[in-house]
Amino acid sequence: MTSPTHSNDAYPYLRAASAGVRHHTRALAPSDTGPPRPTDRLHLDVLHAHLTFVHQLLDRLAETTRPPHPAAGRRLASAHTHLWQAASEVHAAFHLLPNSTVADGEASACRPDRLPEGPPVLTICQRHLASGHVVRRKTTPTDLRAHTTACAR
Template sequence: MTSSPTTGDAHPYLRAATAGIRHHARPLATAQEPAPAERPHLDALHAHLTALHQLLDHLAETTRPPYPATGHHLALAHTRIWQAAAAVHDGFHTLPLPEESSGGCRPDQLPEGPPVLTVCQRHVAAGHTIRRKTTARDLTTPLHGHSTICTV
């Protein structure tokens, strides 16, 4: 279900990011033999999840005062997205390191730092937000049942 664009869209890049994910997920559904995940894929997915995490944090904070129930649901989604990002981060570190190319590639000399540190820095930064707003119990609580009635 999609909604039509509004003139006062507060998050103009969200629609483009969603389209980008659909574009990249489409080959996965049609591939005859899917390729296993690689570090660059998990790094990009982690970046998207942490950006979504920040967006949900902002939306929960701004929505909660006028609409407490909706703000609560967005805060729960914020926690679940953190859990997904944490799992992707852990998966990133369980993949084997790429073989060094003989072309003299030196990721430790990249301006943004080695890729493994970039994903960890992003993860630590997102972790500060989640620890500020949730408890350890919230992070381990299973997802609650659907509590609203959906109408068509």
């Protein structure tokens, strides 16, 4: 009998999510049918959600790995910080994209209640601020230097 970590059906949802990201990446590649479509706010919102969920997964993996394997736990914690930095940059890019439904002065402001899609249960700004609180509790200020959770755009 094989162990679950070597089985072909171990972690099926994580593999499915990875396959979805690979498919999307290939779909965005330039093709003969024309130039790729530029990124929009909805695209970055979905990407930010994905990064945030992977960030949470890394946090849990680091917590469970650290006691029996400290060096591996530290590496996972480092990946956790880097992924937060990536999510932070995606959030910043979201606010830099044009918004056709709002005047230019309001488009860059971080106002979750005024997003063009309406105030969903969890907007990109709310999600980013919530994950930022978790990061600040578990990460040193030096690790987070230049990466804030405030929406000052």
